[in-house]
Amino acid sequence: MKPIYTLILFLFIGIPLNAQTVCSAESRERLEIALDLLKDLDSEKLSINELVVEIGKSFQGTPYVEKTLEIPGPEQLVIDLQGVDCTTYLETVVTLAKIAKMGEATFEAFENELEKVRYRDGKNEGYPSRLHYFSDWIYVNQQKGMLQDMSQAIGGSPYPNKPTFMSENPQFYPQLSNREYVEQLQNIEAGIGLREYYFIPKDQISQLESKIQSGDLIAITTSLSNLDMVHVGFAVEQNGRIHLMHASSANKEVEISEKPLHDYLAANRSQSGIMVARLINPSSN
Numbered sequence: 001m002k003p004i005y006t007l008i009l010f011l012f013i014g015i016p017l018n019a020q021t022v023c024s025a026e027s028r029e030r031l032e033i034a035l036d037l038l039k040d041l042d043s044e045k046l047s048i049n050e051l052v053v054e055i056g057k058s059f060q061g062t063p064y065v066e067k068t069l070e071i072p073g074p075e076q077l078v079i080d081l082q083g084v085d086c087t088t089y090l091e092t093v094v095t096l097a098k099i100a101k102m103g104e105a106t107f108e109a110f111e112n113e114l115e116k117v118r119y120r121d122g123k124n125e126g127y128p129s130r131l132h133y134f135s136d137w138i139y140v141n142q143q144k145g146m147l148q149d150m151s152q153a154i155g156g157s158p159y160p161n162k163p164t165f166m167s168e169n170p171q172f173y174p175q176l177s178n179r180e181y182v183e184q185l186q187n188i189e190a191g192i193g194l195r196e197y198y199f200i201p202k203d204q205i206s207q208l209e210s211k212i213q214s215g216d217l218i219a220i221t222t223s224l225s226n227l228d229m230v231h232v233g234f235a236v237e238q239n240g241r242i243h244l245m246h247a248s249s250a251n252k253e254v255e256i257s258e259k260p261l262h263d264y265l266a267a268n269r270s271q272s273g274i275m276v277a278r279l280i281n282p283s284s285n
Contacts, residue, residue, distance in 0.1 A: 020074075020075075020076050020077050020124050021076065021077045021079065021111055022071065022076045022077070022078050022079065022080075023078075023079040023080075024080070024082070026082050027079055027080050027081045027082050028079075028107070030081035030082060031079065031081055031107065031110065032107070034055070034058065034059075034081070034092075034096055035096075035105045035106065035107070035110070037054075037055065037058055038055070038096060038099070038100040038105040039105055041054060041055075041100060043100040043101055043103065047215070047281070048097050048098070048101050048215070048279045048280070048281050048282075049213055049214060049215025049216065049278070049279065050214075050215060051096075051097040051100050051101065051215075052093055052094070052097045052215035052234055052279065053214050053215045053234070053236055053245070055093050055096045055097055055100070056089075056093045056234050056236075056245050056254075057236075057245070057256075059084070059089065059092070059093065059254045060253075060254050060255060060256070061253055061254060061255075062081070062082075062083070062084055062089070062247070062253060062254045063082070063083045063084075063252060063253055064083065064084065064085065064247045064248060064249055064251075064252045064253055064254070065080075065082070065083025065084065065085065066085050066249075067085070068080040068083060068084070068085065068088060069088065069130070070173070070174065070175070072174070074126070075124055075126050075127045075129070075130065075175075076124070077111065077114065077115050077118070077124055079110075079111070079114065084247045084254065085247055085249075086231050086232045086233060086246055086247045086249070087134065087232055088247075089233075089246065089247040089254055090217065090232050090233065090234070090246075091114060091117055091118055092114075093234070094117060094217075094279065095110055095113045095114045095117055096110065097279065098113050098117075098146075098279075098282050099113055101281055101282050102282050116144070116146075117141065117146070118130060118131060119131065120140055122144065126181075127175045127178075127181055128181050128184040128185055128188065132166060132185070132188075133163050133166075133188075133189075133192060133228050133229070134219050134228060134229040134232055135161055135163070135192060135197055135219070135228040135229060135275070136188065136192050136228075138217075138219065138275060138277050139192075139195060141277075142277070145280060146279065146280060146282075147217065147277045147278060147279050147280055148277065148278050148280060149198075149275065149276075149277050150211075150216065150276045150277060150278050151197070151198040151199055151200060151274075151275045151276050151277075152198035153211075154200060154208055154211045154212065154276055155200065155204070155208045155211065156198035156199050156200045156275075156276075157198060157199065157200075157201060158196065158197070158198060159197040159198055159199035159221060159273075159275070161192060161193065161195070161197040161228050162189070162192070162193035162225070162226075163189055163192060163193075163226060163227055163228040164186075164189050164226045165224075165226045165227050166185050166189070167182050167185045167186045167189055168226060170182050192228070197275070198275070199221045199272070199273045199274060199275050200273050200274050200275075200276065201272065201273040202262070202265040202266065202271060202272060202273045202274070204273075205242075205261055205262040205265065205273070205274065206260075206262040209241070209242040209260075209261065209262065212235050212242050212261075212276055213235065213237075213278065214234075214235055214236050214237045214242075215234060215235065215236075215278075215279070216234065216235040216276050216277065216278050217232065217233075217234060217235075217276065217277040217278070217279070218232065218233050218234060218235050218244060218246075218261070218274050218275075218276060219231075219232045219274060219275040219276075219277070220232065220265065220271050220273075220274055221271070221272045221273045221274060221275060222270050222271060222272055223269065223270055223271075223272045224270060229275075230270060230271060231246065231249075231271070232246070233245055233246025233247070234246070235261070235276070236256055238256070238260075241260035241261075241262075242260060242261045242262075243256050243257045243258075243259070243260055243261060243264075244256070244257040244261050244264055245257075261274070
């Protein structure tokens with residue numbers, strides 16, 4: 001039995017595994033529930049995409065909360081499952097699916113893999129090391145062998161991608177009061193702008209959706225010239241159509257879109273199409 005003072009400490013502040021991790025007692029409890037779910041899934045027989053769908057569905061109804069990673073002070077690995085935005089939801093589900101395939105359903109494994117997914121070199125080395133632009137997130141994690149960008153193979157078209165929003169609008173990001181961080185982000189943005197990217201224009205999604213698999217990562221591109229993506233989630237097949245499983249800012253919770261993905265994008269002028277990425281089984285890395 002744990003000493004009473006240890007229990008009190010856990011209940012009020014949680015037990016971070018290292019000095020750079022922040023996880024409340026409530027989020028730790030929610031994560032333990034998710035880890036127990038992994039133990040009930042047949043991770044050896046299920047593909048990583050199938051795991052993504054099962055794990056992702058278990059978060060339905062989780063509240064949508066913005067900017068949970070933007071905490072004061074030095075950059076820390078934030079684990080917050082009480083409320084998620086579209087990116088933290090995706091990262092959480094991807095990380096859980098990865099550790100399930102690795103057979104390591106522990107808090108420590110989740111913490112280590114989340115850091116690898118979220119940061120450029122797989123390590124928190126300060127605010128600029130976080131993968132802020134999702135097109136960069138896809139590219140860097142493909143270089144790590146974690147996933148494959150399927151956008152071109154599915155039939156995508158070249159996507160002009162030169163994001164500059166963050167460095168042009170530091171007033172929206174408290175951490176960018178540090179001019180050195182702004183300069184580092186400008187260099188990152190310039191690097192992104194030199195790469196070749198592909199996307200599926202939204203008017204072509206219905207023609208190509210048969211090539212998208214349940215559990216694929218979906219990143220919604222934008223017609224805005226200084227941004228790359230405006231939303232992310234997962235593909236889920238329902239009644240022969242691909243829908244979006246995501247943390248919805250409109251409905252304020254994790255859900256599966258009522259409309260198929262093609263129809264979901266059709267009404268939004270700023271959403272121009274999608275990029276598609278597919279996870280790779282960790283054992284094959």
